[in-house]
Amino acid sequence: xxxxxxxxxxxxxxxxxxxxxxxxxxxxxxxxxxxxxxxxxxxxxxxxxxxxxxxxxxxxxxxxxxxxxxxxxxxxxxxxxxxxxxxxxxxxxxxxxxxxxxxxxxxxxxxxx
Amino acid sequence: xxxxxxxxxxxxxxxxxxxxxxxxxxxxxxxxxxxxxxxxxxxxxxxxxxxxxxxxxxxxxxxxxxxxxxxxxxxxxxxxxxxxxxxxxxxxxxxxxxxxxxxxxxxxxxxxxxxxxxxxxxxxxx
Numbered sequence: 515x516x517x518x519x520x521x522x523x524x525x526x527x528x529x530x531x532x533x534x535x536x537x538x539x540x541x542x543x544x545x546x547x548x549x550x551x552x553x554x555x556x557x558x559x560x561x562x563x564x565x566x567x568x569x570x571x572x573x574x575x576x577x578x579x580x581x582x583x584x585x586x587x588x589x590x591x592x593x594x595x596x597x598x599x600x601x602x603x604x605x606x607x608x609x610x611x612x613x614x615x616x617x618x619x620x621x622x623x624x625x626x627x
Numbered sequence: 628x629x630x631x632x633x634x635x636x637x638x639x640x641x642x643x644x645x646x647x648x649x650x651x652x653x654x655x656x657x658x659x660x661x662x663x664x665x666x667x668x669x670x671x672x673x674x675x676x677x678x679x680x681x682x683x684x685x686x687x688x689x690x691x692x693x694x695x696x697x698x699x700x701x702x703x704x705x706x707x708x709x710x711x712x713x714x715x716x717x718x719x720x721x722x723x724x725x726x727x728x729x730x731x732x733x734x735x736x737x738x739x740x741x742x743x744x745x746x747x748x749x750x751x752x753x
Contacts, residue, residue, distance in 0.1 A: 518669075547722065547723060549725070554727070555727065556715070556725055556726055556727030556728050557670075557715065557725040557728075559722065559723075559724060559725075562722045562723075570722075572722065573724075602667065604669055604670070606669075606670075606723070608723070614675075615660070615672040615675065616660075616662075616670075616672060616717075616723055617672070618669030618670045618671070619669055620668060620669050621667065621668065621669055623667075
């Protein structure tokens with residue numbers, strides 16, 4: 515089944531403790547992206563990747579890192595999480611960038627205390 | 628920056644009615660997409676309309692695109708309670724950029740919707 519898998523689905527952590535949210539897709543998509551969703555602000559893009567080893571900042575990249583060492587995986591890294599990074603995170607992938615259907619993961623609800 | 632802006636932000640309708648929502652964007656596009664999100668879940672693609680298309684249909688969905696006004700509309704006909712969700716437009720802009728979304732609530736037919744008065748403030752002095 516074609517899908518985008520994020521892990522974990524829920525995470526509560528403490529300020530400053532490094533964490534990684536994984537994202538994997540099995541559709542051989544070139545384009546992958548991370549978004550955060552906050553009430554009243556919609557989806558804001560954090561980072562995106564057009565292909566392996568190619569990553570670019572989105573609208574709200576501060577406090578996040580990503581890597582794209584292989585096509586299927588696009589982990590989101592929070593080196594030193596802070597409470598303002600409490601949010602609902604979504605990973606998405608598509609065959610190409612914006613002109614094809616994007617597939618979304620189920621989301622990761624992160625709480626930083 | 629976010630490209631699409633949906634309007635209205637919230638919409639409540641009775642089952643069976645049509646729901647129309649609009650999206651405006653700022654820059655030139657190659658295509659525009661509409662997505663749906665059930666509460667707290669990932670977005671699901673509904674329909675893609677290319678810049679050289681003016682209207683597109685998919686089941687009960689009808690999407691229009693007016694590139695001269697930089698706007699698109701999504702019409703859901705004969706709404707069902709299961710259509711209750713948030714709806715987002717997204718433009719390509721070399722990376723998929725979303726608006727803030729329209730929240731649509733479809734009230735099942737026959738539901739009792741209470742009508743409230745203005746309320747009374749009660750102050751109890753010690």
